[in-house]
Amino acid sequence: MEVKAWKDLGTYCYGLIVAAISIYMLIQKSGSQRNFAMIVAAIIIGIWIPIGQLVMKKRILRGLDERERLIHERAKAISDSFLGGFCLMGLLGLWGWVGLKASVPVYIPVIIVFGLGAIAEILKPLLILIQCKMERSEGGAV
């Protein structure tokens, strides 16, 4: 589980950097006209997230024993709470910052949500590794 957590951490960090650069370039190159590729991508992502969660959850949990499952679920609960809380904070804070009747470019709230989502995904393997480290340091030599 720890080895997988390290691999996931590396993969998600790399993915976040690539996604950030891609989104930046996409925004720079795009105009204000409708982007059908983005609409299709949004539909696919929106459908994949709930279905993928169910499918992947079973697959991930299948290989874990009860203690590892507990660690995994704890990490997921914390990262999901982080995502929900910080999304609210980010979006409401942005709203307050710019003024309740002001407007911002549409990509800003999108970036906030996606950015926090990516950070929440990175948090999961990190929290797994932290829990394992805490377990070892509490228990001493094996």
Added chain:
Amino acid sequence: MSKDRLSNNIRRLRFDAGEMTQQQLADKVGVTRQTIIATEQGRYAPSLPLAIKIARAFGKTVEEVFQLEM
């Protein structure tokens, strides 16, 4: 409200059972070695099915393997 503490004598039972290793016990009960280590050191309280499997691996009852200190 006092915190209950679950202790065990898995380590002693392993040695009494022909120096069974943690890995051997883990394989027998279907968990990882890390789970056996965490259970042995009292850092993880196993579920009831796992506690029963561990007790059966030593031919003991659950109460002979695990003790609840209140």
